[in-house]
Amino acid sequence: MVLQYRLRLYLVALILMGAFSGLLFRLWDVQITNQSLYAGQLSPTSTVTVRVPGVRGEIKDRNGATLVSNRLEYQLVLNLRVIVKDYDPAAYGRKQRPTVVRNVRRDGLTTTSKVTDIATIVEDTVIGPLKEMGLEIDLGPVRGQIANHYDMTWPAGLVPYTLPLALTYKQFAMLSERSLEIPGLQPQAAPVREYNYGSLACHTLGYVRKADRTKDLDDLKALAKSESPESTEAKRWLRNDHIYAPDPFGFSAIERSMDQHLKGRAGEREHLIDQKGVYVRDTRNVLPQKGYDVRLTLDLRAQYIAEQALRKANDGRGIGRGAAVVIDPNTGGILALASVPTFDPNKFIPAITSENFQRYNKDNSHPLLSRATSAYAPGSTFKIITAFAGSLARSKGMKMLNQYGCSGAVTYGKNTRIKCMAIYGHGTLGLQRAIMKSCNCFFYRYGNDAGIEQIKKVTDMMGLGNSLGLPISERSGLIGDPTWLQTNRPGERWGAANTAHVSIGQGYVSATPLQMANVAAIAANGGKCYQVRIVDGIEEADGTRVEDFAPNVLFDLTEHGVTPETIATVRKGMRDVVNATGGTARRARLNDVLVAGKTGTAQYKKKGKILNSAWFIAFAPFDKPQYALAVFVEDGKSGGRVAAPIAKRILQELFRGSSSARFSKLVDAQGHFDTHSEIAYEGDLWTVPEGERDTADIVVSVNDPALLGPLDTTNSEHKPQSSEVRERASIVSPRESRER
Numbered sequence: 001m002v003l004q005y006r007l008r009l010y011l012v013a014l015i016l017m018g019a020f021s022g023l024l025f026r027l028w029d030v031q032i033t034n035q036s037l038y039a040g041q042l043s044p045t046s047t048v049t050v051r052v053p054g055v056r057g058e059i060k061d062r063n064g065a066t067l068v069s070n071r072l073e074y075q076l077v078l079n080l081r082v083i084v085k086d087y088d089p090a091a092y093g094r095k096q097r098p099t100v101v102r103n104v105r106r107d108g109l110t111t112t113s114k115v116t117d118i119a120t121i122v123e124d125t126v127i128g129p130l131k132e133m134g135l136e137i138d139l140g141p142v143r144g145q146i147a148n149h150y151d152m153t154w155p156a157g158l159v160p161y162t163l164p165l166a167l168t169y170k171q172f173a174m175l176s177e178r179s180l181e182i183p184g185l186q187p188q189a190a191p192v193r194e195y196n197y198g199s200l201a202c203h204t205l206g207y208v209r210k211a212d213r214t215k216d217l218d219d220l221k222a223l224a225k226s227e228s229p230e231s232t233e234a235k236r237w238l239r240n241d242h243i244y245a246p247d248p249f250g251f252s253a254i255e256r257s258m259d260q261h262l263k264g265r266a267g268e269r270e271h272l273i274d275q276k277g278v279y280v281r282d283t284r285n286v287l288p289q290k291g292y293d294v295r296l297t298l299d300l301r302a303q304y305i306a307e308q309a310l311r312k313a314n315d316g317r318g319i320g321r322g323a324a325v326v327i328d329p330n331t332g333g334i335l336a337l338a339s340v341p342t343f344d345p346n347k348f349i350p351a352i353t354s355e356n357f358q359r360y361n362k363d364n365s366h367p368l369l370s371r372a373t374s375a376y377a378p379g380s381t382f383k384i385i386t387a388f389a390g391s392l393a394r395s396k397g398m399k400m401l402n403q404y405g406c407s408g409a410v411t412y413g414k415n416t417r418i419k420c421m422a423i424y425g426h427g428t429l430g431l432q433r434a435i436m437k438s439c440n441c442f443f444y445r446y447g448n449d450a451g452i453e454q455i456k457k458v459t460d461m462m463g464l465g466n467s468l469g470l471p472i473s474e475r476s477g478l479i480g481d482p483t484w485l486q487t488n489r490p491g492e493r494w495g496a497a498n499t500a501h502v503s504i505g506q507g508y509v510s511a512t513p514l515q516m517a518n519v520a521a522i523a524a525n526g527g528k529c530y531q532v533r534i535v536d537g538i539e540e541a542d543g544t545r546v547e548d549f550a551p552n553v554l555f556d557l558t559e560h561g562v563t564p565e566t567i568a569t570v571r572k573g574m575r576d577v578v579n580a581t582g583g584t585a586r587r588a589r590l591n592d593v594l595v596a597g598k599t600g601t602a603q604y605k606k607k608g609k610i611l612n613s614a615w616f617i618a619f620a621p622f623d624k625p626q627y628a629l630a631v632f633v634e635d636g637k638s639g640g641r642v643a644a645p646i647a648k649r650i651l652q653e654l655f656r657g658s659s660s661a662r663f664s665k666l667v668d669a670q671g672h673f674d675t676h677s678e679i680a681y682e683g684d685l686w687t688v689p690e691g692e693r694d695t696a697d698i699v700v701s702v703n704d705p706a707l708l709g710p711l712d713t714t715n716s717e718h719k720p721q722s723s724e725v726r727e728r729a730s731i732v733s734p735r736e737s738r739e740r
Helices: 002-033 035-040 080-086 118-132 140-151 169-181 213-225 231-237 253-257 300-312 354-362 379-395 431-437 440-450 452-462 482-488 496-503 513-524 564-579 639-654 723-731 734-739
Strands: 046-052 066-078 099-106 109-116 185-195 267-273 279-286 293-296 322-327 334-340 403-406 409-412 416-419 427-430 528-530 535-539 545-548 553-556 596-606 609-620 627-634
Touching: 046 279, 066 169, 080 118, 080 140, 118 140, 169 185, 213 231, 300 322, 300 334, 300 639, 322 513, 322 639, 379 431, 379 440, 379 452, 379 496, 379 513, 379 564, 379 596, 379 609, 379 639, 403 440, 409 440, 409 496, 416 440, 416 496, 427 431, 431 440, 431 564, 440 452, 440 496, 452 496, 452 513, 452 553, 513 528, 513 564, 513 596, 513 609, 513 627, 564 596, 564 609, 596 639, 609 639, 627 639
Parallel strands: none
Antiparallel strands: 046 267, 066 185, 099 109, 267 279, 293 535, 322 334, 322 627, 403 427, 409 416, 528 553, 535 545, 596 609, 609 627
């Protein structure tokens, strides 16, 4: 009996062993011996290579504080080619794919044709299923964007489209698990630009735009047709099994000019797709690389102080429209470049909404305009340049008096009188006192004795009338002379009145606040004209310098005929402007730091009205200057009452010393059109010290009929060409009007 059970057990074991042996043999036969035979009978798999844009480098201030960085954002990317390929019209009750008639631009030509209605397909295949998953997306505002994105690339939909939607991490995780349920949908975590301090320094930093698919693909096609070594690589990305995702690009200011340095190196991901078109896994993943960091000369603290001074003036109302620039006079490095009103670059990431764009674009105060680098009539601040021109003229043997008389006006021609700000005149003055009193009559005569040619030579050396060569948008300004007048005003002749008006910063002359801050810096350092810099260097993430922009002296005025004695006299005159009784900028005086400066009040014409702009340029401390600055306020009635208090506020804060305070994000500074008679902070109005009278500079009205004389073409020291020329010259140059 026992033997019988034992035989059965052996038999069962033998059968099982045979079965397993047969199974193993079959597996070996299928997977090893005949693997290629059976693999050939399956539908082939495929791979799709996707270009991954590089990560942009950071933008930092001179001390390493990060102004612009990258943050991780969860996004939804639509592979439109896959969506269209997988689309089944019958599943959505349609007989065929939806189409629409649209203008399509390809290869530089625009044609009207019937094209796939990609927006409707996306609504059917993506938006509907996403709603069932609990994520509602309104496709309405971006229907046109999706259509253009799809139609304007060739092959159609070559570049994936990123929905302007930031997902939460919970939504991203959910969609990552269920993305295979929706063909063509790809959740991704991608770096996006972050402007850490909001609108701070927005006109300097600029902003980035979403990748320009049309331009990038056009460039790619052109590169593929060229004989460049990169043509082979370009052809690879134009193949159907490759998806070219272009990089976002810098659209303005530093982001644009430093784009090639900031833009990172692209990576690649190779997706394995099975016979059903479903993603299986990544077969290759080359990570994108971060671009270089750009180190600026800007100082975060100085920039913050300058912007807050413009914003908080007049009990927080702000100046509305104006600029403040701070320069290191010992290196030429720009420490602050502030302009109001402002915009928030973060609103352009990943794409600005139509509402925000219209708000910025239709704002009459023009928040997208940098007033720090736009050109305006500089008014009496230009007298510093005229003073240097006189010294240059004297070095060439020209007759220059040490003193000039002021009786309240200078007569040019038979009936034309150009007045000074002092009704009864200033009497006889030397250069130092003329600067302190801002005497127009002195500089009318002083400038004519020096000559427009010498004034032009000084401005050329100091960078006026030309671009300063910065990697941001800047106006060159204008320094008129006989050659310019002959070219732009045929039939008119340059006369002494033209030179007189240029000598006091009116007429055919305009300059930017940045240029005038540089004038203050040159006076501060004894005549050295540094190359003005905003970029200090290009570096790796660890701080290793790749490229360095060291301070560079372009000209030394003392080596070209301007004597050190004249520079010293100009400096003393600027010191007296702020500190001496009767100076025009007493409102800029500090108790513990000796400030030197020059006020200016200039006129411009807008919509037929004559308006004023207030200026003040300064440097401090007087003996060993650390800062040079310029303040400009549109619709400011007086440089001494309006611009000087702002400069005082800036210098006060700068001289408080370094601070470890955390700087908050700044919201948009709003523009307005208030007329400023006086600037105060927190209700603290300046009062005239006992025994003094308020001597803040004023501007003489140019449309006073008593000042306008008949046409007189005699060209002599005291005879202008015509009252018409003088009126135009006194208001603003035609070029300046366009630049406004």
